[in-house]
Amino acid sequence: MSVLDQHRTTTAKIFPHPLDAWYVAAWDHEVTARKPLARTVAGRPLALFRTPDGRAAALADACWHRLAPLSMGELTPEGGIQCPYHGLRYDASGRCTSMPAQQTVNPSAAVPSYPVVERYRYVWVWVGDAEKADPDLVPDMSQMDSPEWAGDGLLIEAPCNYQLVLDNLMDLTHEEFVHGSSIGQAELSESEFDTTHDGDTVTVSRWMRDIDPPPFWAKNMRDKFPDFTGRVDRWQIIHYRAPSTICIDVGVAKAGTGAPEGDRSQGVNGYVMNTITPETDRSCHYFWAFMRNYRLESQLITTQLRQGVEGVFAEDEAMLTAQQRAIDAHPDYEFYSLNIDAGGMWVRRILEAMLRAEGRLDEPADRPTDLTRAG
């Protein structure tokens, strides 16, 4: 076997997901002390809730007794959850604290609980080996709650393998074809790009100099510089951090004012924050937000940008949905690669190493009926 044969899974169509990683389970505001939230993270159905003092908890969504979903139950005044079927109660660590028709509680009775970290407006969960759940491994998304940045985002339930979303974000030449009315332009394909990788990060940089701004960016420029007209230098610097967080430094500045050299004062800067949580092999939770570092006071701009990007990402969602359908309709066809896929292919290589470290590289990736979520 050649040394080159070791990466045979890099172009897998249904990419398995690492388990030893922090994944976003929910926006912070989705997890409450009023009622549990049911959500599947990396193949594990979870019941998410908060204790009265505000701490988030994640328990396996199946009662120890007969596996009824706890997420259908009520939260208890003590900060736990009660099974909707026979009333067994659990605390936030998943230990059973009350059983019907007996004076004692079986000390073995517990449901799995998962480490939770709340950071950057998200509730992150670790469903793999809990002993490896180091909060320092949460990917940096600090623009999300920095006073230097303002913005908001949403959650897309994408019916596709999570890797398809990573592919989408690691190569933005698709903007010309998918997002022609907002951010797409021919210069995306025409300009050079630079791909670097280091450890569990990949960076793809693209500069487009002296171009006409597409409608989305012309509007943003006028929000900051009301009299702006003319040409811009545009940048897209894609920062990937394993397993599935991609923060894209984007913006435009008045052409020739020194942005490529580091002076962005004559421009507008955004950060497209993306973190993708595998749900099943063929579905994922796609959390995104658009943050900006100008006109921080304007809720109008926050709302306009959220709605604008929502429209752009709906175009991606439609493409990803159709792509997954086509993949499943052509089980004997393979993926082939283009030079524009360099970033996405380094991402796959990093994920492959994570899966190998977990001893799961040889796990059958193609499990067409293994769907936790119906449909």
Add this chain to the structure above:
Amino acid sequence: MVAEARPRWGDAEVVAAVDVADGIRRITLRRGAREPRRAPAGSHLDVEVDLGGGRRDVRSYSIVSSDETATEVSLSVLAVADSRGGSRHMHALATGDRLRCTQPLQNFELRPGHARQVLLAGGVGITALLAMGEILARRGADHAFVYAGRTRGAMAYLDDVVERHGDAARIHVDDEGTPLDVPTLVAEIAAHPAGHDTELYMCGPIRLMDAVRRAWADAGLPTHHLRFETFGSSGWFTPEEFEVVVPRLGLTRTVRADSTVLETLAEAGVEMMYDCRKGECGLCQVDVVDVDGHVDHRDVFFSADEHRTTRRMCTCVSRAARGDDRASAGAAVLTLDLP
């Protein structure tokens, strides 16, 4: 995850044996079997020990450390003067010796989800808590590591605890005049802002654990927040042979010391209901009509009150025993009625 209950026995070889404190020996085994991940904190191995005279028995020892596949695992064993022979056998082990042991078994699991964790180790009980402390320190969790011993020299891994836990470490040494005062410790836990959301994990002498249980109840802290390693619920009496009688079925059988009421009745053709076989679920309970001797309750299904009144018993683990006056009165006799 809930414990893997069924032990799988396999061979292991001793690859290192060194003293780590007065009377405590660290024994590293290389198992033939591999696991998907390292031995979880709080887990133990069941080890077959040679008691001499051809007698063998099983002892449980906490795992102090493990490699990524739980192939190489370290235990630490205290030499006990009045031991029934288990610790003597373990202390005599040398590199290259072979023995039989299980995969890591877990019934003392550290769980995320509470605001604060306190670990309490008494003497060699440190072995069950060392790996938990490592996880809490790595997570940056709000925790305290309380370690009490008679002398500094007898406290294994003391330097590790102090170094790893810094301000969170609290060391008590009897012969230095700083013994642990249990009511003070529990009062401090209760007074902490996270007091009622604090789990205490303890492992140590029965005397210490009883004192903590009393203080815990007195402080009004939730019972299920007190976690401890018991290595299986043992009874008041050493298992002995006794008679079981079921008048309604006209049945009398002898329950051997190494068998159970449930197994004996099932062998006699009685259709018994059961599930857990660990004294937890209560499905195998029967009515106790009479006992000549004592009922030795070993389950955790019935409450202390229910054990005292002995109207029913769990047949999977609980037994009858004559106890001290066995020689004079013959085997105990347990009379049952079945549902």
